[in-house]
Structures are given as C-alpha cells and as structure tokens.
Amino acid sequence: MRLDALIFGGGIAGLWTLDHLLRLGYRCVLLEAEALGAGQTIGSQGIIHSGVKYTLGGKIPGTASVIAEMPQVWCDCLAGRREPDLSPTRMRGEACHLWTTRSLMSFLGLQGARVGMVSRPRKVKPADRPAILAACRSVHRVEEPVLSPPSLVETLARRLTASLLKFDGDSLSIDHGVVRVAAGGDPLTFEPRSLIFCAGAGNERLREMAGLPPGAMQRRPLHMVLVRRKHLARFNGHCIDGMRTRVTVTWDETAGGETVWQIGGQIAEDGVGMDEASLIAHARKELHAVLPGLTLDGLAWSTYRVDRAEQRSGSGQRPEDVSVLREGGVITAWPTKLVLAPRLAERVAAELSAPAGLPPVTIPESWPRPTVALPPWEERDRPWFTDPLERPA
Numbered sequence: 001m002r003l004d005a006l007i008f009g010g011g012i013a014g015l016w017t018l019d020h021l022l023r024l025g026y027r028c029v030l031l032e033a034e035a036l037g038a039g040q041t042i043g044s045q046g047i048i049h050s051g052v053k054y055t056l057g058g059k060i061p062g063t064a065s066v067i068a069e070m071p072q073v074w075c076d077c078l079a080g081r082r083e084p085d086l087s088p089t090r091m092r093g094e095a096c097h098l099w100t101t102r103s104l105m106s107f108l109g110l111q112g113a114r115v116g117m118v119s120r121p122r123k124v125k126p127a128d129r130p131a132i133l134a135a136c137r138s139v140h141r142v143e144e145p146v147l148s149p150p151s152l153v154e155t156l157a158r159r160l161t162a163s164l165l166k167f168d169g170d171s172l173s174i175d176h177g178v179v180r181v182a183a184g185g186d187p188l189t190f191e192p193r194s195l196i197f198c199a200g201a202g203n204e205r206l207r208e209m210a211g212l213p214p215g216a217m218q219r220r221p222l223h224m225v226l227v228r229r230k231h232l233a234r235f236n237g238h239c240i241d242g243m244r245t246r247v248t249v250t251w252d253e254t255a256g257g258e259t260v261w262q263i264g265g266q267i268a269e270d271g272v273g274m275d276e277a278s279l280i281a282h283a284r285k286e287l288h289a290v291l292p293g294l295t296l297d298g299l300a301w302s303t304y305r306v307d308r309a310e311q312r313s314g315s316g317q318r319p320e321d322v323s324v325l326r327e328g329g330v331i332t333a334w335p336t337k338l339v340l341a342p343r344l345a346e347r348v349a350a351e352l353s354a355p356a357g358l359p360p361v362t363i364p365e366s367w368p369r370p371t372v373a374l375p376p377w378e379e380r381d382r383p384w385f386t387d388p389l390e391r392p393a
C-alpha cells in the first residue's frame with residue numbers, strides 16, 4: 001500500500017494527527033498495536049488546561065502561554081463549530097474548582113495563580129460552591145472544561161474507522177522506510193513517504209526499529225488513586241497547597257452506574273515509591289485533610305501506575321511544548337499534554353511535503369480494527385479494596 005504517511009499509535013496524538021492530515025488530503029493509515037488510547041490517553045484526567053496550574057509560583061512559564069490558546073480550540077470542537085467535530089464526547093464538567101488548604105503557603109500559591117493567569121480563577125461565593133467544598137477555606141472556579149477521555153477516543157475512532165488498522169503483536173518490521181506487519185494473520189506491506197511515530201512510550205522501541213539514535217525519550221511515572229461509590233460527588237478540581245496541586249480530582253461514571261474519582265496531583269507523584277496499600281492509606285489521610293466534607297465510608301479503593309512519555313528534556317522536567325523530531329523520512333511526536341494535541345498535529349503537518357494526490361484509503365471491513373482501551377476502573381483484573389489494608393471488594 002502506497003501512502004503519504006503511516007502513523008503509529010492511536011492515542012490522542014495519533015488520532016488527532018490522522019484526522020488533521022486526512023482533512024488536508026493526505027493518504028494515511030494509522031497502525032495500532034494494542035487498543036486505542038492504551039497507556040496515557042485512556043488513563044488521563046481529561047482536563048482542558050488553560051495553564052493555571054503552571055503559574056502557581058506567580059510566573060508564567062512557556063508551558064502556560066502555549067496552553068492558553070488551547071481551551072478555545074477544544075471548546076469549538078466540542079461544540080461542533082470546528083473540525084474535528086467532537087460534539088458526541090461526554091463531558092465531566094464545564095469548569096474546575098480550585099480550593100486551598102489552611103496553610104499560608106497555599107494562599108500565597110493561589111495569589112500567584114491570580115497574578116499570572118490568562119484565564120483568571122474567579123472566587124466562588126459560599127452559596128454557589130459544590131456541597132463537598134462547603135467547608136473549605138477559599139474556593140475559586142477556573143474555566144477549564146473536563147472531558148471523559150474514553151468518550152473522546154471513542155468519538156475520534158468513529159470518525160476515523162476507515163483509516164485504522166490493528167496489527168498482530170510482534171509482526172512489525174521496518175526496513176528502509178518499508179513497513180511490514182501481519183493483520184489477522186495476513187501479511188501487509190506499506191510504502192509510506194513518511195513514518196509518523198505517535199506511540200507514546202512505544203516511540204522508544206519504534207525508533208530503535210527504524211535505526212534512530214536512542215535516548216530521545218523520558219518517562220515520568222505516576223501512581224494514581226481511584227475511588228468509587230454509588231453516591232459520590234461529581235466534581236472536578238485541584239486542591240492547591242503552595243506552588244503544587246496537592247490533589248487533582250476528576251470524576252467519571254462506571255459501567256455499573258457508580259461514580260469513580262481519578263485522583264492525581266502531588267499524591268500520584270508521592271505514590272510512585274509506594275506500594276498499593278501504602279498509597280491507599282496515604283490517600284485516605286490526604287482526602288480527609290483536603291476534603292473535610294467527604295465521608296470515606298463505603299468507598300472502594302484502587303490504584304494504577306502509568307508513565308508520562310515525552311521527549312527527553314535536559315532537566316528531566318516536563319518539556320514546555322509539544323515535541324516533533326524530524327529525522328529523514330521519520331517524524332517522532334509527543335504532545336506532552338492531551339490538550340496540546342491540536343498544536344502537535346499542525347506541527348507534524350508542517351514537516352510533510354504536499355500530498356502526492358493518491359486516492360484515500362478505506363481499510364476493508366474484514367481487516368482487524370482496533371477497539372478503544374478500557375479505562376483503568378473497568379479493567380477486569382483490577383483489585384478493589386473496601387478496607388485498604390485488608391479486604392479486596
């Protein structure tokens with residue numbers, strides 16, 4: 001199959017880039033090794049950041065100004081006013097709440113956010129707060145919509161189904177830009193003018209297979225907490241303590257109709273060195289401290305580990321922008337944040353020569369299509385604990 005571009009990886013980076021290139025008239029196929037979004041996208045919190053959390057020190061780093069333009073792009077797509085039309089995507093909320101603990105440092109941190117912000121947090125009167133934040137010292141609202149990542153991936157997968165192909169496990173080989181895979185046992189050969197690696201952590205191995213130099217990628221691990229219960233507040237927000245987000249809570253709904261919270265922020269950084277039981281015990285204390293309005297009774301707890309995969313930065317910190325490396329006919333791309341996927345797709349397109357004018361591809365229906373990855377709370381083998389140190393639920 002001759003193509004303008006062959007994309008590897010169906011997380012947000014690969015899916016958005018495929019959508020963008022198809023609209024520009026490129027003949028493209030996306031190859032997925034496992035399931036769409038598996039890895040970071042499906043386990044992410046879905047916050048369409050405006051940059052607030054990067055300005056807590058009162059400065060505006062490069063990341064904040066790059067991200068500031070993104071919410072408008074996403075809001076237009078989510079409202080169906082701009083392509084890709086993401087209007088079927090389920091939203092978790094229109095905004096995030098910011099609240100502080102009682103420490104002076106956290107108050108100063110929030111002042112920093114107010115001074116430096118593009119989209120300024122607005123103070124919420126006690127009567128207008130979500131009930132769960134009623135007892136908190138200071139509550140603000142920031143216009144950062146939160147979407148459900150599994151629903152986002154589903155929406156893009158539906159749009160792009162004719163260009164998606166799932167290949168068999170270890171069947172991939174890359175030889176001088178020619179790609180060979182097996183799909184459902186059948187051998188396929190692709191001759192693309194460009195290879196685009198959008199496989200998150202999988203980019204490391206793809207680069208090795210393509211004979212590119214090692215050391216281009218870094219991983220920053222997280223150990224996230226999940227809690228679920230039938231009656232649990234549906235809210236999204238960050239508890240700010242000094243210059244850090246002590247916890248970040250986002251909610252979704254399980255297939256069984258319960259509410260589930262993904263809990264990240266500092267707690268997920270601290271949890272990297274902890275086992276599951278220790279992190280759950282730590283999370284109980286943290287939630288009790290930062291959300292005095294929350295009753296912990298009847299919660300089921302779990303945790304999941306996931307690595308953020310990005311271009312290596314000299315400092316080991318998060319890169320300030322998207323990363324697009326062009327080496328001959330191969331482009332390696334990392335979005336750095338889900339919210340930056342539209343910017344990444346434009347950068348990738350800018351690296352390609354004009355479409356060759358080949359007719360679009362339609363992958364035959366009999367060929368294997370990738371499914372959407374299960375979110376962490378729906379994974380069948382996941383242990384849930386009602387009492388964190390003793391009983392699996």
Ligand SMILES: Cc1cc2nc3c(=O)[nH]c(=O)nc-3n(C[C@H](O)[C@H](O)[C@H](O)COP(=O)(O)OP(=O)(O)OC[C@H]3O[C@@H](n4cnc5c(N)ncnc54)[C@H](O)[C@@H]3O)c2cc1C
Pocket residue numbers: 008009010011012013014031032033034035036037038039040041042043044045046047048049198199200201202203205206222224264306307308333334335336337338339340
């Ligand atoms: C816990 C967590 C929370 C986050 N929350 C937010 C947030 O709220 N807002 C935000 O903007 N960002 C957030 N992020 C960052 C964001 O999730 C990532 O930047 C983004 O999802 C990365 O997307 P990706 O497509 O590059 O990689 P991934 O989502 O990891 O996708 C990679 C894809 O490539 C496939 N693949 C792997 N190897 C191969 C191969 N050899 N061939 C073909 N396919 C392959 C995988 O199966 C997968 O489908 C969060 C990240 C984490 C970890």
